[in-house]
Amino acid sequence: MNTKDSIKVTLILTIFAIAGIVFIIFNALGLVSIDQQTLTLGSTIYQFNPTQMEKVILNENQAIYISKDGIRAFSKDGAEVWSNTLSFNDIIIRKNFPYFALSEPNGNKIIVFSTKGKLYELIFKNKIANFSINTNGEVAVIEVVDGGHIVSAYSQTGRDLGVSSGSFTSNGDYPMVAVVSPDGEYIIVSSLYLNGPTLESTIGAISVHKPKEVVTNPMFYANKESKNLVYNIEFISENIFASIGDKFLTFYNINGQLIRQISLINTLFKVNIDEMTPLGGFVPIVTATPTTHAGHSLVLLNEVKEYIVKLDFDAPINYFNANSSGVVIGGGLIFKGYNRVGKEIFQFIAKQNVQEVLFNNYMAIAVTNNSIIRLITKGGN
Secondary structure, three states: OOOHHHHHHHHHHHHHHHHHHHHHHHOOOOOOOOOEEEEEEEEEEEEOOOEEEEEEEEOOEEEEEEEEEEEEEEEOOOOOEEEEEOOOOOOEEEOOOOOEEEEOOOEEEEEEEEOEEEEEEEEEEOOEEEEOOOOOOOOOEEEEEEEEEEEEEOOOOOEHHHHHHHHHHHHHHEEEEEEEOOOOOOOEEEEEEEEOOOEEEEEEEEOOOHHHOOOOOOOOOEEEOOOOOOEEEEOOOEEEEEEEEEOOEEEEEEOEEEEEEEEEOOOOOOOOOOOOOOOOOEEEEEOOOOOOHOOOEEEEOOOEEEEEEEEOOOOEEOOOOOOOOOEEEEEOEEEEEEOOOOEEEEEOOOOOOOOEEEEEEOEEEEEEEOEEEEEEEOOOO
């Protein structure tokens, strides 16, 4: 092959590679046109004792079964990929693709997993009030101590990141949620303040690179959200996060500048997201019309725009699940999946007691009271 031919082949391969990358990104962002599919029950991935099951989740190409005494990961074909024993009285789960972490109410231990199985565990001297895990597997923890709380953070290998910031209940401060930013530079903390005339949440940032010392006011900024109990913080990109409360949702940049705020007064479900993506995320809200389910809408928000989808179900909406791939909404026996810009991509009509329908870019499953069943395209696989 001469030089000109080599250059031509290299150019063609480069064009194909760029096209493939663009397709992956557009698909992740929900911008690729996809025809709606009808899903049906396929093979059973796993059958379990209904009295022991705590939770079923998806993590990439694995269906994860979690009980109080064990965790098992399966491929979509039902092959067990890995397993791990547990010893919890109850289970609390925090997810952020491709990681998830487990603890228990009033416990002092957190176990972190990925698609490869158990990564590490953290054991604390004090009870855990709350914890989170980000897209890099970094954990933020709020511990309860006499007269206050301690906020700390840990790397994806369980190494202490060297920050330990405190608050005192005598000052009226109660940290509710803490999250390590995707770039690993900050811990974003929401604290409930109870010593004022009205309930108030404070949103602030702690530097991960401060010396390891307990301080009472480590925040670079302190944004006040009056009459709003912030229970969740979601990063939708590396520099943008949403504080989610019982009254409204607020988008901030990493420096604490308010971008936009949305009322949550008419939302039907508590706003939570699994597996947020670094390609640019969204916050989904199901708005409820007080008088009729026919007026319900799915609203997909980010810091600059929103997509609104009028929901059409024959029965009241009673199921909602969201992750980086999109949203599943259920009403009666019907479950519908929507991508990140609100396009309906699948419909599944249950003919048995289906409690959950979960999907991501790798697989879709139905969870009954005693089994995990793969969902397949009708007439396909």
